[in-house]
Amino acid sequence: MSDAPVLIRGGRVVDPSRRLDQTLDVLLRDGVVAKVDERIPPPKGCEVVDAAGLVVAPGFVDLHTHLREPGYEYKETIASGTQAAAAGGFTTVCAMANTDPVADDAPTVSFVVRRARETGVVRVLPVGAVSKGLKGVELAEIGSMKAEGIVALSDDGKPVADAGLLRRALEYASMFDLPVVVHEEDPALVRGGVMNEGWVSTRLGLAGWPAAAEATMVARDVQIAALAGARLHVAHVSTRESLDAIRNARRKGVSVSCEATPHHLTLTDEEVARSGYDTRFKMNPPLRSEADRQALVAALADGTIDCVATDHAPHHADEKALEFADAPFGVTGLETALPVLVDALLAPKHLSLMRLVEVLSMAPARLFGLPYGTLADGAPGDVVLFSTTRSTAVTPDGFLSKSRNSPWIARTLKGRVERTFVGGAEVWSKAGGLAAPRS
């Protein structure tokens, strides 16, 4: 690469891959981490970045991003979504398959890869569909999609309701060493539900979606994973009982991992009432009870939950300006993940800084077998600089995402992303915005 070397000086380097937490310099050269050491002398022609007072960490990896392209470019594009990622400190995002057309064959996956190369500002790794058209009937062309670069399989947005299909998907995917990511909801139990079933849904007269609709599917699917001898990854876990099912399965040696979103870790279904049916609090799975939320936080700290994933799900303002039952599910999350977690989990000491960095970088990278999420010598030069003391004011006009369906609008959160580097070059900074595209 032709970029000048970058010396990131005097930051608090937190690298979970080496359990490193120390004030050090980081030198990026030729697209990789060249050296992490005390007082590195600046090489000739290098750019020096003062990181005093900031955390220097491996760039964040999001296993669960909806970039909406192709098909829903009015909500988000690969360009705008990756810009939002950069602003949130994410250097790698895994693009979900529920586009139009669905990413269920090689040409669509190859389109995403090409568009990402042409217009993306961070790394984009496609996720292929489990079933053709996300219909849950026939397997998608998993082998040919693997050849185009998919890193996982998922029908996300929909459950794989057919247990036999899930078994075949797990068995088939294991030949390609691809994890299968499951979105857990039993359609017969959800039945039109638009928010968590409980006291709040009862008060608001909104159709409830019981926690058991998720946990029953998790309990089923860990058994199927055991049967298939394959790797299962549970997307956006939201209930206590799902965590119990996952712990149980792990004790028996089943290969199951899971993620939780910043919103499920920090918000509850009370928000729907407090906001007067604001659709910015409508997502799938729905915000759960305070007991569920606390169980998620504890599980993230103790390792039951492997990583954080945003489930960034942009929707146009027109689509969200509907009656609660009619608005689509989903909230944006790339640009707010770090401040949300700093504000709600790090600052009150529910999570250590090391663990916070780990769940955003190393842990997700390892789950999908990616070489990112580490500042080891020679690792890709993906780095984020953030402050744990400065605040982020979340405003509707402050997003790089095309959409602004964020539940945190009008809140000021402790924690702020300052700079993001991908492949050794700065792609975004708080002070300067997006870097000019590299030729």
Add this chain to the structure above:
Amino acid sequence: MTRRTDDAADLAADRSHVFSRKDLLDIESITEDDVRLVLDTAESMREINQRSIKKVPTLRGKLVANLFFESSTRTRFSFEIAERRLSADSIAFTAAASSVTKGETLLDTAKNLMAMSPDAIVLRHSRSGAPHLLARELPCAVINAGDGTHEHPTQALLDALTIRRAKGRLAGLKVAICGDIANSRVARSNVGLLGKMGAAVTLCGPKTLLPAEIERTGAIVVTRMEEALEDADVVMILRVQKERGGGIGFPSDREYYDIFGLTPVRRKLAKKDAIVMHPGPMNRGVEIDSAVADGPDSVILDQVENGVAVRMAVLYLLIGASGDDE
């Protein structure tokens, strides 16, 4: 002005408590004092309704838009009569289907309407929270005339007026609300209001039609009619809402009637002087036997009558007190 309208204008002018809210969205967000104010004002409105000329100029020059996105007979007529008796101008917008299938969104419809400067919008909608959406976006008063399975605040107020007139009080009464609780906005509003005013509410229905954690309302929740009805001062029977999926909660109308129907025999379990209520429309022979519905304890038609007075009171309190001529 005639002498009579002076009386009408004096109605609430004496009240120390002013209804200081922009909208009436639900019972949950109003206070005990608000409830009393509406009921007391409604008593004065009842007096107007008994005159030979049932009209006062209180809301002259005010425009009320009635937006009914869901079918309604009683509530719509009741609001329209209330508006006319207070001399408001009113327009009606009726749509058979929900806004989404019609192409124009609810918010767009309402904003277009807003360009015509109504003082209040009365909204009936199949989606819970629809009035909250409008209230947030529009400067005029929004009155919830029933939203999905959420609330129907004017129904609870007219029920309270009916009970208070029959029993002289609300506090300390035992009220049994029976039927399809899960799908009932009337139940939610009534539980909230009666609880606020110190009545003891028992909810009864098939387990399949009781919503999650409903006992947190403070009501006693049972599944046997015999338990609910014992010693009740007020028996309120709810309609099985088949259009909202209530029908999948039990095997047949016949079985429902056998187990949950208010029959003359079951009626006897309540107090001798108990009143029987139903918000309508009734499924005769399913949740209530005609002999009870049309019997001497039934106040079902009083409910309808009181509905007009309550809606006059609500309109007056929301948009009448700030007129230019005061």
